[in-house]
Amino acid sequence: MRLLNGLGYANVRHYRGGLAGWQEAGGAIEAEGVEETEIVPLLSGPPESEPVVPVVRTSHRATARTPWAVRALDAFGDRSVGQLLSLWLGVVLTCGLLYWLADVSLLNDLRQGGAPVGHGWRDFLTAEYFSFVTATSVGFGDVVPTGLSRVLAVVEAMAGLVIFGSLISKFVSRRQDRIIAEIHQTTVEEGLARVRTNLHLVFTELQNIETSCEQRGWPAERMLIRVESAALVLVGELRIVRGLLYRPRQLPQETDLEGILVGVTLALQQLIDLLGNVPAGAARPQRLEVNLTTMAALARDICGECVPRAYEPHMVEWMDRIQGLAGRLTAA
Amino acid sequence: MMGFMATAEVEAEIPQISHEELARRIADPSLLVVDVLAPESFQNGHLPGAINLPLADLPQLAPQLVPNRSQEIAVYCGSPT
Numbered sequence: 001m002r003l004l005n006g007l008g009y010a011n012v013r014h015y016r017g018g019l020a021g022w023q024e025a026g027g028a029i030e031a032e033g034v035e036e037t038e039i040v041p042l043l044s045g046p047p048e049s050e051p052v053v054p055v056v057r058t059s060h061r062a063t064a065r066t067p068w069a070v071r072a073l074d075a076f077g078d079r080s081v082g083q084l085l086s087l088w089l090g091v092v093l094t095c096g097l098l099y100w101l102a103d104v105s106l107l108n109d110l111r112q113g114g115a116p117v118g119h120g121w122r123d124f125l126t127a128e129y130f131s132f133v134t135a136t137s138v139g140f141g142d143v144v145p146t147g148l149s150r151v152l153a154v155v156e157a158m159a160g161l162v163i164f165g166s167l168i169s170k171f172v173s174r175r176q177d178r179i180i181a182e183i184h185q186t187t188v189e190e191g192l193a194r195v196r197t198n199l200h201l202v203f204t205e206l207q208n209i210e211t212s213c214e215q216r217g218w219p220a221e222r223m224l225i226r227v228e229s230a231a232l233v234l235v236g237e238l239r240i241v242r243g244l245l246y247r248p249r250q251l252p253q254e255t256d257l258e259g260i261l262v263g264v265t266l267a268l269q270q271l272i273d274l275l276g277n278v279p280a281g282a283a284r285p286q287r288l289e290v291n292l293t294t295m296a297a298l299a300r301d302i303c304g305e306c307v308p309r310a311y312e313p314h315m316v317e318w319m320d321r322i323q324g325l326a327g328r329l330t331a332a
Numbered sequence: 333m334m335g336f337m338a339t340a341e342v343e344a345e346i347p348q349i350s351h352e353e354l355a356r357r358i359a360d361p362s363l364l365v366v367d368v369l370a371p372e373s374f375q376n377g378h379l380p381g382a383i384n385l386p387l388a389d390l391p392q393l394a395p396q397l398v399p400n401r402s403q404e405i406a407v408y409c410g411s412p413t
Contacts, residue, residue, distance in 0.1 A: 003387070003390050003391070004366075004390070004394065004405065004407065005346075007390075007391060007394050007395065007401075008401045009394070009398070009401050009402075009403065009405060010401060010402055011402055011403065011404045011405060012346070012347075012405045012406075012407060013346070013347045013348060013349040013404075013405070013406050013407070014346045014347070014348055014349065014406075014407050014408070015348075015349050015351070015354050015365075015406050015407065015408040016348055017351050017408070018408050018409050018410050019367070019369070019373075019377070019378070019379070019408060019409070019410055020410060021351065022351070022354075022379055022408070023377075025351050025355070027351075027355060027358075027379065027380075028380055029377040029378065029379070029380075030377065030378055030379070030380045030381070030382075031375065031376065031377050031378075242388060243388065246370050246386060246387055246388040301387055301388075
């Protein structure tokens with residue numbers, strides 16, 4: 001909200017109930033799918049400086065512009081392996097039954113070695129056998145369709161191929177998905193470990209600066225230069241932490257997240273203490289001021305109430321502590 | 333404690349919109365409802381007619397989607413604050 005005010009929006013009000021409060025009070029909720037029509041009224045206002053760039057919204061649903069064939073294939077792709085397998089078996093068995101029924105109804109469409117296939121239960125199995133041979137596109141040719149059964153055989157062969165193809169591609173992509181997920185997880189874990197290490201380094205560096213100043217009597221300028229470089233690292237890490245909370249590509253483990261939040265809290269606390277020790281006369285470098293403002297803005301976003309996911313209460317507590325420190329950071 | 337102090341500070345600065353007013357004006361095109369939650373959350377459900385400006389992307393997205401700086405806006409996040 002303050003962020004919007006900072007961007008120059010003057011007429012902003014905060015609805016304190018939030019999404020949950022709205023629902024509790026019986027308000028209706030809209031789900032995805034209608035965003036495109038909703039942007040229209042906003043753009044009617046006169047643009048002040050920047051030109052309006054159309055935002056491309058990706059929707060999970062296929063729109064009317066997608067070719068029907070792709071949509072049909074997508075419909076298969078969305079099914080699970082089990083569903084596809086049952087669908088394929090269903091198609092094959094049903095077709096087998098239909099061939100047999102065609103025989104029973106005296107059409108005598110299926111022929112084996114020139115002679116019509118009969119009406120008995122063995123002949124039902126023959127019909128099912130023909131159905132499997134057709135659907136797998138093997139086509140031995142020992143049983144052949146004639147008449148109307150030919151139409152059914154063509155349709156069955158096509159449907160069988162498409163469904164079976166989807167099934168195979170499903171198997172292949174499952175393997176790929178698993179490998180990609182594994183690579184992704186390793187990257188995320190390494191990233192998290194790096195954030196924790198960096199936060200710890202910032203914290204120890206700030207502590208070192210403090211002891212150096214107390215014991216060796218460093219001048220304030222020298223101290224501020226080192227604080228500046230530590231602040232630069234801290235800003236980068238805060239940016240990553242905020243990304244973790246608002247755009248999680250993968251949920252961080254609560255213990256990992258807690259370690260990071262503790263690291264942020266300690267580093268911020270130490271920084272505030274250190275800045276409090278700077279003699280009033282010492283001029284802060286301008287870049288440090290900029291970094292402190294950015295840091296405060298980033299830390300303010302890490303508030304338990306605005307983070308979309310529900311965390312354990314003690315996590316929210318850490319986030320709120322960080323937010324509180326952000327307030328003191330700009331005051332310091 | 334510190335979190336409480338910071339919240340109190342925010343409250344003093346940001347004007348509120350009551351549930352009654354929001355419910356009454358939810359279909360009013362002159363009031364723009366902004367959801368600052370993550371896109372995933374927005375897709376799962378949002379207030380009718382709300383637009384999504386995730387907090388992380390707000391500085392870039394806001395000028396594009398809401399060019400009019402005097403637009404009347406109601407902002408909300410997840411849980412009651």
